[in-house]
Amino acid sequence: xxxxxxxxxxxxxxxxxxxxxxxxxxxxxxxxxxxxxxxxxxxxxxxxxxxxxxxxxxxxxxxxxxxxxxxxxxxxxxxxxxxxxx
Numbered sequence: 001x002x003x004x005x006x007x008x009x010x011x012x013x014x015x016x017x018x019x020x021x022x023x024x025x026x027x028x029x030x031x032x033x034x035x036x037x038x039x040x041x042x043x044x045x046x047x048x049x050x051x052x053x054x055x056x057x058x059x060x061x062x063x064x065x066x067x068x069x070x071x072x073x074x075x076x077x078x079x080x081x082x083x084x085x086x
Contacts (some may be wrong), residue, residue, distance in 0.1 A: 006048025007078025012056040014039045
């Protein structure tokens with residue numbers, strides 16, 4: 001989706017955690033490793049920059065994106081507000 005910060009990709013289960021994608025450490029349960037690694041490459045091609053790829057299950061997302069209208073809701077459209085550190 002196009003956001004104020006550029007093209008963002010909601011990775012869902014294609015990248016469970018930033019660590020999986022950024023360090024090329026596959027999720028422990030995978031059927032096709034080659035397909036998963038190709039998927040990481042595709043995510044990076046689709047996003048304007050890697051910080052705009054949002055993993056599906058990483059609690060780090062709560063630290064790097066702004067809080068929305070409730071404590072459990074986060075604004076992705078403005079992009080990360082803090083550096084993503086693993």
